[in-house]
Amino acid sequence: MKEELLSVGIDMGTSTTQLVLSKLHIENMASSFTVPRIVITDKEVIFRSDICFTPMLPDNRIDAQKIKVFVEEQYKKAGIKKDEIQTGAVIITGETARKENANEVLQTLSGFAGDFVVATAGPDLESIIAGKGAGAHTYSKEHSTTIVNIDIGGGTSNLALFSHADLLDTGCLDIGGRLIKVDQHTHQITYIAPKIEQLIELKGLGQKIGQRVTTVDLQPIIQEMVQLLEESVGIRPQSEFYDTIVTNKGLKLDRPIPCISFSGGVADYIYNEAPEDVFMFGDIGILLGRSIAASPLFNQMKIVRAVETIRATVVGAGSHTTEISGSTITYTEESFPLKNIPILKLAWADEVGSEQQLAKTIADKLNWFKVNKDLQRVAIAIEGKKNLSFQEVQKYARGLHAGMAELIEREYPLIIIVHHDMAKVLGQTLYALLNYEKDVVCIDSVLVDNGDYIDIGKPIANGKVLPVVIKTLVFN
Incomplete structure (x- = not known):
């Protein structure tokens, strides 16, 4: 076909x-x-x-x-x-x-x-989508390395860290090309974002709304923004203002990051020559790009050119229809259909640790799916193992149960997707841990990744089969 x-x-x-x-x-x-x-x-x-x-x-x-x-x-x-x-x-x-x-x-x-x-x-999911769109995820896999992608837009810089195809961490900073707006014709500052105003005051730099500026006048504050980006990837010690500029969280920085790529609108002016009229967009985006290109970010790390910059594009396709035996899943008819549920895929390193580590990782990574501190529906995906022992099933079930505590409080069913054939025993063990009071949908033999979405249709064939569609965001 x-x-x-x-x-x-x-x-x-x-x-x-x-x-x-x-x-x-x-x-x-x-x-x-x-x-x-x-x-x-x-x-x-x-x-x-x-x-x-x-x-x-x-x-x-x-x-x-x-x-x-x-x-x-x-x-x-x-x-x-x-x-x-x-x-x-x-x-x-x-x-x-x-x-x-x-x-x-x-x-x-x-x-x-x-x-x-x-x-x-939210900022974390945005980091993941941009990092994949920029090709950082694929690069980390093909070159067996660790790479950070920084997607620099108008208001924020979204960071995604990939190692050997696994997504390790995300971060976001309030640094972007439209945080200072400059009138195209008069070159007067028309807007300064609150955090950037704070930074200007802290450093005694003096730029203010209404002031007519040249590129030289703006350079000191742009330099401060670039240095904060250097701090975010660990090539400069974190300054007193770093925690203020972080949107929700920064990267953990528990390992060296050899490679970096840039995407977003500002990236066009990191990789390419800046046009003569640097204020053509009425902001500092072009100047910010130019300063990044001249910074230690460019000469202390290996630069990987993003496959897409402003157009880290998203389209949906790809589908599996999966058969599942009725006893694998525990659900009420009213649970379905479930549509457009984002997938949180754990890295293999998360699965091989203790149940406490598994629980902590899930709880941490669920924060990726919060918009304005409100947790969306999420399906958790794991690799799982073939031929599990009873102890291993218990470890997975207890780790998932503890890690998904915040999801368990919600009215929606718990959705677990396993690559290996173990959903039946895992689903039943989890259902028992939940005192048979919470809907559990546990399916296997389905391959998914971060950035994918799942649809689960109403059960068919006397409840023995669940139609499942996986939608993959395809990046150009």
Whole structure:
């Protein structure tokens, strides 16, 4: 089976919104006797939209109607009708990832793709998506190394640390190209973000709103921002202001980081020559990029050029339909369908430790899925083992039970995805630990990764089979 899918990725950030249309070639790689395994064999970008500033309403929510008009215009430019699109993803990031707003945008755009993945990404999930989009995840795997990707946008710098294909850690700093806005024509400062104002005051640098500035006047504060980025990856000791500039958390820095890549809008001016008019966007983004290119970040670490910068694109596809025996899963009919549940995939190193380490890792990593401190639904994915002993099953179950405490408090079912064939025994052990009072969906023989989403349909064949669709965000 070979098929082509037309897919759309819409990325709405604090500063900009853009859209990419791709053609995905998909093929079923499984033999005729096994569960279908749909793989994306090729992808080609057929249209890249204009990049517009994200339209906002006075109360700081996204202007959903204007977004809809923008999307309609771009489809027209591409010569595509919306009902030709079979799959896609809308990723809402940065300041715009506000809950009530995200739902409104989803409603407005619901007719624009067959079956959208819509994700509001807090700073950690945004780091993961950008790091994968930049190619850092793949690079760490192919070169057996550790690499950090810094995605520098208008408001934040998102860090993702990958080692040998495992995602180890994420971080985020309030450093970006639009934290100081400068009038294109008069060169007067029109806006300074609160934290940057604090930094200017702390260092006695003197830049203020209304001041006419040259690149020389702005250099001292930009230099401070670059030094904070150097601190974030461990090549400079952390200063007194570092904890203030961190959005929610920084990287742990418990290992050396040899390689670095950059993505986001500012990255274009790290890798490329800056244009003559450095204030053409009305901000300091171009100057920030130029300063990073001249900093120790560039000469003390190995630079890996990102495959995508401002367009770390997202599209959704890839599906498995998995058969599961009725006794593997414990659920009530009302639990389904479950749609667009993000996946937290543990690194193998997390699984081989003690149950306490497993629990702590899960609890820590669940923070990746918080938007405004509110935990979203999450499915936990583990590798698992073949031929487990009774003790090992107990270790997994107790570690998962303790680590998922915050999810257990929620009304939604616990969803565990295991690669190896052990879901039945693990699901039953967990269900017992929960006093048979909480819905558990434990499925195996499904391969997933961080950044994927899962749909689980209503049980079929007298409750013996659950249809499962894995949606992979495909990065160009």
